[in-house]
Amino acid sequence: xxxxxxxxxxxxxxxxxxxxxxxxxxxxxxxxxxxxxxxxxxxxxxxxxxxxxxxxxxxxxxxxxxxxxxxxxxxxxxxxxxxxxxxxxxxxxxxxxxxxxxxxxxxxxxxxxxxxxxxxxxxxxxxxxxxxxxxxxxxxxxxxxxxxxxxxxxxxxxxxxxxxxxxxxxxxxxxxxxxxxxxxxxxxxxxxxxxxxxxxxxxxxxxxxxxxxxxxxxxxxxxxxxxxxxxxxxxxxx
Amino acid sequence: xxxxxxxxxxxxxxxxxxxxxxxxxxxxxxxxxxxxxxxxxxxxxxxxxxxxxxxxxxxxxxxxxxxxxxxxxxxxxxxxxxxxxxxxxxxxxxxxxxxxxxxxxxxxxxxxxxxxxxxxxxxxxxxxxxxxxxxxxxxxxxxxxxxxxxxxxxxxxxxxxxxxxxxxxxxxxxxxxxxxxxxxxxxxxxxxxxxxxxxxxxxxxxxxxxxxxxxxxxxxxxxxxxxxxxxxxxxxxxxxxxxxxxxxxxxxxxxxxxxxxxxxxxxxxxxxxxxxxxxxxxxxxxxxxxxxxxxxxxxxxxxxxxxxxxxxxxxxxxxxxxxxxxxxxxxxxxxxxxxxxxxxxxxxxxxxxxxxxxxxxxxxxxxxxxxxxxxxxxxxxxxxxxxxxxxxxxxxxxxxxxxxxxxxxxxxxxxxxxxxxxxxxxxxxxxxxxxxxxxxxxxxxxxxxxxxxxxxxxxxxxxxxxxxxxxxxxxxxxxxxxxxxxxxxxxxxxxxxxxxxxxxxxxxxxxxxxxxxxxxxxxxxxxx
Numbered sequence: 048x049x050x051x052x053x054x055x056x057x058x059x060x061x062x063x064x065x066x067x068x069x070x071x072x073x074x075x076x077x078x079x080x081x082x083x084x085x086x087x088x089x090x091x092x093x094x095x096x097x098x099x100x101x102x103x104x105x106x107x108x109x110x111x112x113x114x115x116x117x118x119x120x121x122x123x124x125x126x127x128x129x130x131x132x133x134x135x136x137x138x139x140x141x142x143x144x145x146x147x148x149x150x151x152x153x154x155x156x157x158x159x160x161x162x163x164x165x166x167x168x169x170x171x172x173x174x175x176x177x178x179x180x181x182x183x184x185x186x187x188x189x190x191x192x193x194x195x196x197x198x199x200x201x202x203x204x205x206x207x208x209x210x211x212x213x214x215x216x217x218x219x220x221x222x223x224x225x226x227x228x229x230x231x232x233x234x235x236x237x238x239x240x241x242x243x244x245x246x247x248x249x250x251x252x253x254x255x256x257x258x259x260x261x262x263x264x265x266x267x268x269x270x271x272x273x274x275x276x277x278x279x280x281x282x283x284x285x
Numbered sequence: 286x287x288x289x290x291x292x293x294x295x296x297x298x299x300x301x302x303x304x305x306x307x308x309x310x311x312x313x314x315x316x317x318x319x320x321x322x323x324x325x326x327x328x329x330x331x332x333x334x335x336x337x338x339x340x341x342x343x344x345x346x347x348x349x350x351x352x353x354x355x356x357x358x359x360x361x362x363x364x365x366x367x368x369x370x371x372x373x374x375x376x377x378x379x380x381x382x383x384x385x386x387x388x389x390x391x392x393x394x395x396x397x398x399x400x401x402x403x404x405x406x407x408x409x410x411x412x413x414x415x416x417x418x419x420x421x422x423x424x425x426x427x428x429x430x431x432x433x434x435x436x437x438x439x440x441x442x443x444x445x446x447x448x449x450x451x452x453x454x455x456x457x458x459x460x461x462x463x464x465x466x467x468x469x470x471x472x473x474x475x476x477x478x479x480x481x482x483x484x485x486x487x488x489x490x491x492x493x494x495x496x497x498x499x500x501x502x503x504x505x506x507x508x509x510x511x512x513x514x515x516x517x518x519x520x521x522x523x524x525x526x527x528x529x530x531x532x533x534x535x536x537x538x539x540x541x542x543x544x545x546x547x548x549x550x551x552x553x554x555x556x557x558x559x560x561x562x563x564x565x566x567x568x569x570x571x572x573x574x575x576x577x578x579x580x581x582x583x584x585x586x587x588x589x590x591x592x593x594x595x596x597x598x599x600x601x602x603x604x605x606x607x608x609x610x611x612x613x614x615x616x617x618x619x620x621x622x623x624x625x626x627x628x629x630x631x632x633x634x635x636x637x638x639x640x641x642x643x644x645x646x647x648x649x650x651x652x653x654x655x656x657x658x659x660x661x662x663x664x665x666x667x668x669x670x671x672x673x674x675x676x677x678x679x680x681x682x683x684x685x686x687x688x689x690x691x692x693x694x695x696x697x698x699x700x701x702x703x704x705x706x707x708x709x710x711x712x713x714x715x716x717x718x719x720x721x722x723x724x725x726x727x728x729x730x731x732x733x734x735x736x737x738x739x740x741x742x743x744x745x746x747x748x749x750x751x752x753x754x755x756x757x758x759x760x761x762x763x764x765x766x767x768x769x770x771x772x773x774x775x776x777x778x779x780x781x782x783x784x785x786x787x788x789x790x791x792x793x794x795x796x797x798x799x800x801x802x803x804x805x806x807x808x809x810x811x812x813x
Contacts, residue, residue, distance in 0.1 A: 123646060124645045124646065124649065125645075125650055126646055126647060128650060130654075142303075142304075142305065145303055146304060146307060146309075146310055146311040149309050149311075150309075150310030150311055150312075153310060153314070153315075185646070188644075188645055188646075189644075192644040192645065199641075239640050239645060240634075240640055241314075243637075243639075243640045243649070243653075244305060244307065244636075245305065247631040247635060247636055247653070248299035248300055248305040248306065248631055249300050249305075250298075252631060253298070253300075253630075253631055255654070256628075256631060256653060256654060256657045257590045257654075258590075258628055258630060258631060259590050259592040259628065260465070260466060260592045260593065260628065261296060261298065261465060261594065261630055262463075262464070262465060262592060262594070263296070263463040263465060264463060265461075265463070267424040267425065267464040267592075267596065268425065269425055269426070269427055269428060269591065270589070270591050272589055273428045273588060273589050273591050274428055274431055276587075276588050276589060277428040277429070277431065277432055277584055277588055278431070278432070278435075278584075280583070280584040280585075280586075280587075281432050281435070281584035281721055282584075282719070283435040283436075
């Protein structure tokens with residue numbers, strides 16, 4: 048985000064005005080239209096939210112606040128980097144909104160989860176998740192991820208395979224009994240898995256992992272350099 | 286009726302549908318999506334609306350049914366292995382189960398005909414457990430498979446080109462495989478085998494085959510003298526009961542469904558159901574023993590990416606190799622090993638593991654890139670011994686929405702199967718570790734948490750209309766012809782006497798061809 052070549056914000060869309068108003072006072076504008084990094088990050092985020100929510104996609108279930116919160120989570124879960132855009136760019140909030148609008152249970156997981164997250168953030172920082180500072184947001188996610196790991200380790204202790212030496216790196220996929228952050232762990236698990244799915248099933252994500260298949264070819268061959276590389280790095284080298 | 290051009294989702298990208306494959310309301314996230322995923326070919330499911338089955342107390346069994354032309358061959362794995370000579374005489378080798386009334390020599394010519402007609406890849410290997418056949422050229426192994434083969438060489442396990450019902454040269458107007466790896470979605474060019482595209486549709490073109498679709502068979506009809514005269518069925522469109530009169534009836538409804546029809550075909554002449562004077566119909570139900578393990582292989586990290594789709598399954602597999610060592614390994618019968626790995630097309634759930642492992646953010650995104658394509662999976666497919674606790678029968682209290690009494694399943698794995706699954710586990714772990722990798726989990730944790738597949742879930746259920754030479758202990762003879770009715774045949778997995786570790790479809794094709802030749806000759810002679 049410190050890349051100064053990237054336009055941090057482009058002014059001009061009237062529809063974005065309301066979204067920007069809430070943070071305008073916090074923004075220190077310097078010569079040349081650049082802002083302090085932290086403020087810029089938030090403006091950047093809000094600008095994107097605005098673009099999505101007023102773009103061709105029409106929100107179906109979530110309020111603007113909920114939708115934008117999912118957008119921010121999407122940016123945190125799969126952030127943009129030098130290779131590709133973020134899960135928000137890949138349409139994660141739209142994906143979740145669409146499916147949640149078709150399924151009451153799924154809808155409740157997200158509306159309830161976002162509300163829990165906001166309440167937790169208000170207790171800690173007096174602002175909802177979306178309005179918290181970036182480091183406050185990531186601190187919250189770190190807490191949830193740590194709680195999840197602790198729960199998982201506890202749950203795995205009772206599994207059939209725990210006693211076998213082969214399973215020391217075992218990673219099962221399921222929902223585990225939560226700590227007092229339990230609702231957040233469960234919600235974040237949903238937000239993350241659907242965000243990750245939305246990203247990697249998008250054109251952006253498929254390109255990001257450099258998937259080369261889904262083709263139509265007359266003769267199947269494996270490049271020699273690939274075989275050489277695999278053998279060279281394996282116990283069968285030399 | 287199945288229309289491949291309209292229904293097959295071959296070559297579709299996940300982003301071409303708004304739900305990306307998670308289906309409406311995210312059904313896939315709740316375990317309510319289409320079996321094997323949204324993009325797989327039109328098929329059935331573990332549960333069908335209005336057509337239940339029940340499971341006896343203390344048993345577990347899952348039954349996959351496809352109510353569509355071509356049935357489960359539309360989506361199956363297309364592994365096509367001949368039984369070995371010893372597979373037909375299991376009792377002679379270990380005193381367990383029962384010998385088949387036919388031998389390898391009886392069926393070998395029909396294996397050759399079936400392979401030549403449907404198209405099967407493979408190579409000449411001369412391995413007793415995996416007899417060679419009539420093969421199309423197999424595609425070359427992928428990078429992870431080369432490492433697996435090296436590991437197997439160290440361990441003394443044969444690792445050979447896979448034998449799948451996919452063609453790699455033109456066959457009867459079917460173009461060769463174009464290596465998109467999406468056999469499970471249904472192949473628009475019919476370059477893989479399904480009975481719909483390779484047998485039924487071409488047969489319809491002859492004008493000599495009439496298909497009555499949306500028809501739910503109720504029972505085989507017999508006349509006062511006990512002669513089979515036709516089949517009654519429910520027209521699903523109108524719920525009317527109709528019947529077809531015919532000279533011969535061939536049931537190919539799948540092993541359990543055929544048993545169900547026979548058991549429901551009761552009359553004065555056949556109080557236990559037609560062809561069931563022996564009482565064996567429904568008994569000797571077998572599935573394949575399944576167990577899977579996956580591993581992370583560091584040698585595959587940083588590999589230059591390439592297209593690993595191939596011909597829609599692993600390009601190598603490991604046939605059973607310890608057929609002379611049963612005294613040492615402590616269990617009878619064997620298994621083969623199927624391989625997974627490569628850079629699969631990303632889909633719903635593809636990166637669940639990394640999401641959990643890396644948390645979120647930069648580390649997640651980089652972790653996915655680093656681990657993508659670095660996992661290998663092994664699935665054991667082994668032979669169970671038929672036992673008295675594993676069978677299906679008519680549930681005395683339940684009918685489906687067509688008014689047809691449903692099946693109730695009973696099933697138990699025994700010590701033989703559990704020991705085999707533990708041998709699979711040790712073997713797969715050793716292969717992974719020999720490759721310099723680490724075991725990271727069960728390949729299908731949901732189903733195999735207990736260390737062996739849930740009965741029925743390998744979808745190789747066979748044995749319920751057993752063949753034999755003695756009418757007192759079998760329902761059909763070696764030609765799959767009912768002992769009690771010369772014009773009644775069962776041509777599916779029902780007549781299997783044992784369930785070797787060779788996936789059943791190729792053998793069903795061969796047995797059926799043999800039965801049809803026999804039936805044609807019997808009809809010509811006026812015996813049927």
